[in-house]
Amino acid sequence: MDIEFYKEQLSAKEDMLARTTKYLTDIRFDLQEKNRELHEAHNDILGSIRFAELIQRSLLPDISILKIFFQDAAYEVKQQIGIGGDAVFIKNTSQGIAFGLTDSTGHGVPAALLSISGSLMLNELTTSIEIESPNVLVKLLNYQLHNTFNSNQHSIAHMEGTVCYYSTKKRKLSYCSANGKAILFNKKGELRELSTGKYSIGENLADEFENFELDIMPDDRLILFSDGLTDQFGGEKNKKFSRARLKQLIITHCEKPVDEIKQILTDEHLNWKGSNQQTDDVSFLIVEF
């Protein structure tokens, strides 16, 4: 091989190096630009979600209404990304108070839209008719949700939850569970899980929703909660928080004031979650009769 070969090879090497360097530099600039655009889009979305969070939070009912009808009451709603599908509903009527907790399909923006729609529908229903049987309210909501979101396609939007009506005069609690989760307990540590209906609201027009009645004893307490609380992954073995753990916590702290129990459950959920992502929207509502 002569000197000409080495000269040509050297020139080709330099050319290769220059072209590759330019190519990689262009890619780097391109990636930096894309990264900037992504960052901007991320901030825009985050800003929108933060604002939407304020709007959704402002739609949550005033706890002081419940405190008029009950010895004590508290609730917590902690959506997975600030906005989400869990909602608390409170509406006083002439004879008592209707209240409930709903958990819409999924989480995030679509769940928030569904949850807000559901809450508005519930409010409208309780304003237009006097409702003392929660299952009537749930049936009407089922009808409205189904016709609004699911009539022309597969069921895409539904919600679980428990709707209650408490008659202060009769000291009777009526409730209708649409796959909702509820536990009745007292300060002695006696605890009872309430029957759960098998259908979700909005899935099928033909679904039946049953009404249950309970005689309430003084100092009885009721907790309604979404599965986001018990389904949270965490702990040492990254397992679900579980209903058993919730029950144990309730028994352990049953004598404490409602607000304190609320704080304990909030802290326990947070501790259990640890560095994990929040699995789902989390909410619970506690009343003391």
Add this chain to the structure above:
Amino acid sequence: MTYNNLEFELIYECEYSKLYYNYELMMAICLAEQEYIPISNFKTMFLKVSDLIETFPIKHLIFDKRNLRTFHQPSMEWYFAIWKPIVKEKGLVSHYKILPELDWFEKAVEAGKHEIIKKYGKEILNGLNIFYVKSIEEAIENVNKN
């Protein structure tokens, strides 16, 4: 030269490269023998392929570049813009490429290709079925399978 129990006949050789042919497979193999093939030798070798295809059918071409350490942009441009349309017209179907297992070399090839696409458009890549393989044996197996 024997690959996968098939005899390949030496058609052309210079100090930088060799060209083999197997009639049964209708396959030619270009072997880079040095770190760099000067453009004139590169063109000579590939023109031998286009000459050979006039007499003997060649459907598959393997270019084993594992010995190369310098990627030469003008040679690559000539390959894409001038040589490829000619052999495609003459019946070449697939081109198997074997690159040295060097990340920087692969990046240099990527950069070169990117520049060629920018200059001639994406269509420049059309025509032949291009496969990147690890060895000549793998390319032959692939041809036998299909």
